[in-house]
Amino acid sequence: MREAPAVVPAHAGPPDEATAVDLALIGRIRSGDSAALDELYRRYSAPVFSLVWKILQNAEEAEDVALDVFWQVWRQADRYDPARGAPPAWIFTLARSRAIDRLRSRHRREDRTVSFDDPAVHVDPLDEGATPDQLASYRQARDAVRAAMETLxxxxxxxxxxxxxxxxxxxxxxxxxxxxxxxxxxxxxxxxxxxxxxxx
Structure with missing residues (x-):
């Protein structure tokens, strides 16, 4: 398999070493390199889990959501725009949005409404919040991944x-x-x- 070029931020100076590695990994993931996804998971699974856990306060749900985040990275690596931030910013934005989605789902099941004044919802300032359409899309993607796993x-x-x-x-x-x-x-x-x- 031909090595994929790294993602290069537009109108930016040379990235630091960690960012350069992340950008190279994103570039490889875009070309379908599963080892690159494996490496990105090792680099960021712990902070992603920590962020999601702070919002959900439930380890089992946090683990589930964190895994969903990396599936989304695998499927949507070509949507990453380096001009809008380094890879960790993008990954943490995905994580926060998915965690809010899960929190809203949980509260709907409990017949309660999530308050967006809750500090837990604002753990990470990188994202302005997901719209209802985005939340619905994320739920559909999660279900689609689970169904797709059954095809392997x-x-x-x-x-x-x-x-x-x-x-x-x-x-x-x-x-x-x-x-x-x-x-x-x-x-x-x-x-x-x-x-x-x-x-x-």
Whole structure:
């Protein structure tokens, strides 16, 4: 697979080292490189989880939402605009919007209304808040991802779940499944490509 060019911010000076790495990862994700998504997940899964947990105050829901965020990054990497901020700003904006979506859903189930005066909703100032149409779109995307997972072969689904639901490295997955590392990488790559085709 030809190496994808890094995303380059318009009208900006040279990025710092961390930003340069993030931009390169986004560029590779755009070309369908699952290893780049794996690396981005390792870099930002902990702060994303922390942000979402502060809003939801529920670890299980926070984990679910955090995983949804990285699925959205995988599907929508081509929508990232470096002129509007560094990759972490974009990722945290997605996380906050999805967390608010989940919070609203929870309160609707409890027949209560979410107050946007609640400080938890404003944990991160990067996003101005999602519109009802955006929230509906996010819910549909979440359900679509779950349905798409069912289209994978059992081997592909197992590898993808271990990588992105449990956060294992490719080497750890190979050891757990007792499969060659190349086989694991192929299953994850093919699974993610199939998910992208199904969801696009």
């Amino acid at each position: 072969s059992p081997a592909q689904r197992e590898a993808v779940e271990l990588a992105f639901f449990q956060g294992l490295t490719h080497v750890e997955i190979a050891a757990r499944l007792r499969q060659p590392l190349g086989t694991v990488k192929t299953r994850i790559r093919q699974g993610l490509i199939r998910l992208r085709k199904h969801l696009d």
